[in-house]
Amino acid sequence: MPSKDWTVLDFEKPIAELDEQIAQIKRLTQEQGIDRSEEIAALERDRDRAIEEIFSNLTPWDRVLLARHPKRPYTLDYVRIIFDDYVELHGDRLYGDDHAMVGGIARLGDRHVVFVGQQKGRDLKERQYRNFGMAKPDGYRKALRLMKLAEKFKRPVITFVDTPAADCSVDAEARGISEAIARNMMEMSVLETPIISVILGEGGSGGAIGIAVADRVIMMENAIYSVIPPEGCAAILWRDPSKYKEMAAALRITSADALELGVVDEVIKEPLGGAHRNPEAAALSVKAAIVKHLETLEKIPVQKLVDARYKKFRSMGIFEDTSKKKPQKKVPAEQQEQEEQGEA
Amino acid sequence: MSAAAWFKSRVGADRRLVRQSVDALPDGLWTKCPKCSEILFNKELEKNLRVCSKCGYHYRLSAWERIQITADEGTFKEIETGLVTLNPLNFPDYEAKIERDKAKTGLNDGMVVGLAEIGGHPVGLGVTDWFMGGSMGSVYGEKVARLFELATKKKLPVVMFTMSGGARMQEGILSLMQMAKTAAAVARHSKAGLPYIVVLTDPTTAGVHASFASLGDFIFAEPGALIGFAGARVAAQAGLIDRPANFQTAEFQLEHGMIDRILPRREIKPTIIKVLDFCMGKEVSSDAE
Incomplete structure (x- = not known):
């Protein structure tokens, strides 16, 4: 892969160059039949060391770039690997079928589940078709319709979050994008079936939380979860759009931040160099985490489950309550237990 | 629209909201209507609930002004006054802004909640002030949930007046979680069979509009109020040239079935009482205004 490739981030260039060298030698090996496996192994070691070094020094802004990486696996890439079988279902039964939000029924080992998630496009044409992963009200209502199906048939819900934001066009406003997101959060908070949300890439504001009110929220290592994109926030608060890197740090949008702030329950380590370098391994890690959490959640009586979900979101936020003379605890006890169980 | 264009467009919209502040009357006897430029006699304006008598422009009200014209006289008792905003992300300049708006409004944060009577009906009442743009952070969300x-x-109805630019950026992801928290609290109240009445006032946008503000059993709005998911300029820059003139106003929301009625300020309290009569039984309202 040439390093001028637009799908290579600046900080990935040394890695891409080594990848290119390795690929070249492999090609020559095939053409000339000379064994150069030692040379290849050495270069691969160099490359992996370079990745480790680069990835141990990532800034919050680098994480933003990784979360938006053009080669990052998207929802349906995960769906294809995680589930043994799936049937995509369409439409909100009210207006249309939103291509930025996908969903359906799926089989996960001996379990039947419902999945929903935002879907981005890979090339220009598909990006437009998927509206850059920005769902309209129809998408949120489709997601809710499918989640209600899950409740009716007592199947768990898995949601995959990957959106820069919800769509805010005239269309979306006219059909009530605010109402659709608000209703999803309200209905999800009382949905009588287990819900697991996975923040895959961009956890973009209301667009993300509109499908992420769950019993367990898990987040990919290089995903971001933010109330506003750092670029926009820098321009509004600091009147200086060029300070987006500093803002990315100030907003605390990385997976480590979300875990510390009590917003997610678990962070899933990505393959060396990020999920896009090994989508299969990334998806299998997600699958293991989903199965692990389902095993726990399925044992909880549904009313207890819904109560615990309420308490979980109820306890989010950090402030001081002077009438009680003790600061609000930010991480509920059962979440801490989850953290102690470690990563999948 | 690319993500980059969206970010860029987002900027103008929010700055416009941030720049606006609660319209304060000058100290003198007269004031000029910001919409039609009519010169209004301050005393008349107050008597008219701060609505321009010529063009009907609704001035923004502070939380306590709103309580005064909504709750039956002397019935409002504020609750949850002990919640104090912290700086959980260590966000630059956040404390200074909080202190500035504390001094400006005399409030701890933007949301004021309490128990009151409206037309003799006991209710939970929430009102918002233009404290940091009426933005929702941890304290704001907590107060809504506790109300x-x-x-x-x-077993009380909730009456909520909203005025907000959205989630509070300085508390980052914690502000986003307040959307889920407030929506969940509405769900439990609703499941208990209790009524929730929302009055959207200028402006109600973004994180607040996309959470508890859109979940009322009854949703009303003041005329001309800016109401929407994102700022109007976002849509403008998204290449939406056929944007209707009334885009993201109360009138637009009514036309598209998102609100029940637009209520001029004078009609808000009588309408709330009628709704409470309907939900809770009329016999309760012995001393309606």
């Missing part, structure tokens, strides 16, 4: 929880416990 709904108390109302659920006491």
Whole structure:
């Protein structure tokens, strides 16, 4: 892969160059039949060391770039690997079928589940078709319709979050994008079936939380979860759009931040160099985490489950309550237990 | 629209909201209507609930002004006054802004909640002030949730007046979680069979509009109020040239079925009483205004 490739981030260039060298030698090996496996192994070691070094020094802004990486696996890439079988279902039964939000029924080992998630496009044409992963009200209502199906048939819900934001066009406003997101959060908070949300890439504001009110929220290592994109926030608060890197740090949008702030329950380590370098391994890690959490959640009586979900979101936020003379605890006890169980 | 264009467009919209502040009357006897430039006699304006008598422009009200014209006289008792905003992300300049708006409004944060009577009906009442743009952070969200929880416990309706630019950026992801928290609190109140009445006032946008503000059993709005998911300029820059003139106004929301009625300020309290009569039984309202 040439390093001028637009799908290579600046900080990935040394890695891409080594990848290119390795690929070249492999090609020559095939053409000339000379064994150069030692040379290849050495270069691969160099490359992996370079990745480790680069990835141990990532800034919050680098994480933003990784979360938006053009080669990052998207929802349906995960769906294809995680589930043994799936049937995509369409439409909100009210207006249309939103291509930025996908969903359906799926089989996960001996379990039947419902999945929903935002879907981005890979090339220009598909990006437009998927509206850059920005769902309209129809998408949120489709997601809710499918989640209600899950409740009716007592199947768990898995949601995959990957959106820069919800769509805010005239269309979306006219059909009530605010109402659709608000209703999803309200209905999800009382949905009588287990819900697991996975923040895959961009956890973009209301667009993300509109499908992420769950019993367990898990987040990919290089995903971001933010109330506003750092670029926009820098321009509004600091009147200086060029300070987006500093803002990315100030907003605390990385997976480590979300875990510390009590917003997610678990962070899933990505393959060396990020999920896009090994989508299969990334998806299998997600699958293991989903199965692990389902095993726990399925044992909880549904009313207890819904109560615990309420308490979980109820306890989010950090402030001081002077009438009680003790600061609000930010991480509920059962979440801490989850953290102690470690990563999948 | 590319993500980059969206970010760029987002900027103008929010700055416009941030720049606006609660319209304060000058100290003199007269004031000029910001919409039609009519010169208004301050005393008349107050008597008219701060609505321009010529063009009907609704001035923004502070939380306490709103309580005064909504709750039956002397019935409002504020609750949850002990919640104090912290700086959980260590966000630059956040404390300074909080202190500035504390001094400006005399409030701890933007949301004021309490118990009151409206037309003799006991209710939980929430009103917003233009404190940091009416933005929702941890304290704001917590107060909304506690109001709904108390109302659920006491079997009371909730009446909510919203005025907000959205989630509070300085508390980052914690502000986003307040959307889920407030929506969940509304769900429990609603499941208990209790009524929730929302009045959207200028402006109600973004994180607040996309959470508890859109979940009322009854949703009303003041005329001309800016109401929407994102700022109007976002849509403008998204290449939407056929944007209707009334885009993201109360009138637009009514036309598209998102609100029940637009209510001029004078009609808000009588309408709330009618709704409470309907939900809770009329016999309660012995001393309606």
